Amino acid sequence: MRQFEEGTTLDRFLLETTRDHPDASGQFITLFNQITLAAKLVSARVNRAGLAGMFGATGAMNIQGEYVQKMDIYANDTFKRALEHAGVIAMIVSEEEDEIIHVPPPFVPGHYVFCMDPLDGSSNIDTNASIGTIFCLFRRDAGPGYGEMTDVLRSGREIIAAGYIVYGAGTVLVLSTGLGVHAFTLDPTVGEFFLSHHDIKLAPAARTYSCNEAYAAQWDPALQAWLGALKEPSLGWSARYIGSLVGDFHRNLVKGGVFLYPPTQKARQGKLRLLYEAFPLAFLAEAAGGAASDGRGPILDRVAVSLHERTPLYIGNRENVEELVAALSRGRSAPS
Ligand code: AHM
Numbered sequence: 001m002r003q004f005e006e007g008t009t010l011d012r013f014l015l016e017t018t019r020d021h022p023d024a025s026g027q028f029i030t031l032f033n034q035i036t037l038a039a040k041l042v043s044a045r046v047n048r049a050g051l052a053g054m055f056g057a058t059g060a061m062n063i064q065g066e067y068v069q070k071m072d073i074y075a076n077d078t079f080k081r082a083l084e085h086a087g088v089i090a091m092i093v094s095e096e097e098d099e100i101i102h103v104p105p106p107f108v109p110g111h112y113v114f115c116m117d118p119l120d121g122s123s124n125i126d127t128n129a130s131i132g133t134i135f136c137l138f139r140r141d142a143g144p145g146y147g148e149m150t151d152v153l154r155s156g157r158e159i160i161a162a163g164y165i166v167y168g169a170g171t172v173l174v175l176s177t178g179l180g181v182h183a184f185t186l187d188p189t190v191g192e193f194f195l196s197h198h199d200i201k202l203a204p205a206a207r208t209y210s211c212n213e214a215y216a217a218q219w220d221p222a223l224q225a226w227l228g229a230l231k232e233p234s235l236g237w238s239a240r241y242i243g244s245l246v247g248d249f250h251r252n253l254v255k256g257g258v259f260l261y262p263p264t265q266k267a268r269q270g271k272l273r274l275l276y277e278a279f280p281l282a283f284l285a286e287a288a289g290g291a292a293s294d295g296r297g298p299i300l301d302r303v304a305v306s307l308h309e310r311t312p313l314y315i316g317n318r319e320n321v322e323e324l325v326a327a328l329s330r331g332r333s334a335p336s
């Protein structure tokens with residue numbers, strides 16, 4: 001892997017790393033220029049949300065039965081506008097849109113399929129907690145027209161790049177094309193993302209868990225037993241949970257930790273979405289040496305069957321995820 005010094009701009013990083021991909025086209029750099037433009041616009045609006053009348057809900061509900069926040073709409077429109085005219089995207093899947101968004105004619109569709117949660121954790125916006133945009137990219141099979149459902153409903157193993165932008169105390173863009181995971185911090189005074197964490201690695205194991213423990217009684221008993229056992233004080237575990245997947249995952253990526261969102265009585269398939277929440281973060285976790293599972297197998301081995309399907313998610317340091325999945329598997333094979 002190429003070495004980069006801290007302070008390298010995202011532009012230079014992409015120019016140099018795409019030289020390592022013989023089949024890379026100029027579209028990839030154009031795409032990231034558009035992603036960073038949208039990220040800067042959303043970041044600026046998030047920072048001014050309280051002043052710009054952007055706190056709170058619109059009163060509408062999305063297809064998933066969740067209240068739409070004003071900032072959800074702004075982030076969705078901003079990423080769509082930045083991407084759909086640039087000639088690099090064939091289709092967009094968004095948490096905020098029921099159907100696939102095709103590039104509107106007369107614009108020419110590009111090579112990529114972009115799946116996004118435009119503003120994850122947005123119910124936290126009024127409290128100034130971290131929120132973010134999560135995305136992954138597929139390359140569209142060459143073919144006529146503006147793209148088909150089969151260009152989107154793919155295996156996680158076909159993802160070519162993934163990332164997120166976390167709007168927290170600062171704005172940080174984390175990305176991977178499969179060769180390491182790198183973080184770039186926005187310097188708002190010059191409007192540029194600079195490399196701040198090169199080749200982030202997850203240690204084999206950590207001692208922090210992140211989950212909404214208020215739901216524990218609804219979880220698989222094997223999971224409850226796993227959680228109970230690690231509360232033994234001599235083991236030195238700690239808990240951290242924001243309730244914003246992108247914020248919780250980012251904390252765990254930097255400091256170590258395992259995030260879990262198991263099925264509950266209300267969300268029998270789990271709450272988190274496969275295509276634009278679990279897939280991108282699983283891609284990043286594996287690229288950092290960690291793991292991500294749905295409780296039965298690796299998330300990235302799944303093949304999406306619908307745009308907004310949900311999945312249980314266990315993600316973070318590899319040994320922790322493996323222990324957790326082993327506990328679930330023992331629970332399933334135990335006589336009832
Ligand atoms: P969202 O995409 O509508 O923001 O919902 C997903 C969020 C995740 O960010 C977070 O991990 C989860 O919902 C929190 O759910 P809960 O409040 O049940 O703990």
Ligand code: MG
Nearest residue numbers: 117120121277
């Ligand atoms: Mg979300």
